[in-house]
């Protein structure tokens with residue numbers, strides 16, 4: 250445990266830590282402790298963790314079942330190399346296969362989401378013998394070389410110099426900003442899928458190993474696909490012999506009210522990547538779940554991909570405790586119940602603030618999209634990475650009042666811990682309401 254004072258934490262942080270995604274010295278809030286849905290800084294100020302940190306601390310802090318499982322495992326066997334079999338790794342893999350669709354057969358564990366998606370790309374390319382991978386512009390799949398190139402948002406630009414080969418992008422079904430007047434979800438889905446089908450033909454179906462999508466786009470604004478889109482995507486993949494990879498890193502493990510978000514549309518992917526909510530940040534873990542066909546391929550062909558910490562014992566023990574906690578404590582039922590109130594609160598926010606163009610939500614996965622002019626749909630900040638100053642100010646105003654969230658472009662993403670109560674949600678939304686009143690007056 251660190252014995253540094255608040256001042257030392259800040260001084261050393263500025264001097265010695267390179268924070269991700271920031272230039273220069275970070276002005277990070279020094280956080281001392283956390284419990285449930287709250288964390289506290291060194292001055293004793295309390296924050297609602299309205300993003301579950303990076304949408305990963307789904308079960309909040311201080312969960313005894315998870316902490317005890319980690320402590321026990323640390324005493325017995327904290328780590329064993331991936332070549333050995335271990336209790337936590339075997340049991341968690343079986344549990345995940347039991348929860349996944351019935352076409353799934355094996356799990357490869359990684360340390361987080363980026364390397365889970367690297368494994369997905371590796372498995373898809375090796376299994377199909379094809380190399381191109383299609384993903385969407387408004388997506389985030391990680392920041393390592395492969396997963397960073399898979400990501401569509403501007404964070405990929407640094408990794409594209411020089412570009413890795415075979416990573417191609419297509420348009421998201423981002424209906425709110427489409428400038429189209431679709432009469433219903435079916436028409437919207439058809440519009441985007443028709444464009445994608447043309448792109449598949451232009452790129453050559455026999456060149457494309459996989460299409461990778463976040464089942465519901467997370468970091469880039471909680472974009473929920475129109476009904477029929479994912480089913481249509483599955484059909485396109487089947488028609489052209491392309492694998493469908495669903496990235497469930499953020500949307501999985503109850504965030505949307507289902508264990509996996511694609512379940513809302515009844516589809517079965519070929520590969521599922523996961524991380525975040527599987528261990529809720531208590532220890533880092535990720536992985537890919539592979540279909541029977543793909544797993545069978547690796548019965549006869551070497552799986553030429555590995556990590557020292559694949560299936561780390563502490564991480565798998567935490568994962569087992571987390572997933573069992575979701576199941577035994579009916580967390581999905583709670584998300585669906587509280588999610589209704591969450592939706593109502595978001596709709597109220599939209600009705601009361603002219604800066605709010607759109608609110609999107611499913612389960613406890615929500616975003617507030619801010620507009621300079623909502624009639625003309627002119628966003629508060631233009632697309633890009635460097636033009637975030639206004640949003641940083643808005644997030645600053647929220648944090649000052651104890652509402653910690655994150656978001657990209659002109660979105661405030663709201664992804665509270667799945668254990669939040671209706672009363673806590675209502676209390677936190679008072680802060681959001683207050684800050685959006687300032688935005689209405691000052692920023693638009």
Ligand SMILES: Cc1ncc(COP(=O)(O)O)c(C=O)c1O
Pocket residue numbers: 303360361362363364366389390391392463467468496497498499500524525535
């Ligand atoms: C959908 C999605 N995929 C992958 C990742 C990358 O995961 P990690 O940061 O654990 O490498 C993230 C992280 O936010 C994500 O949201």
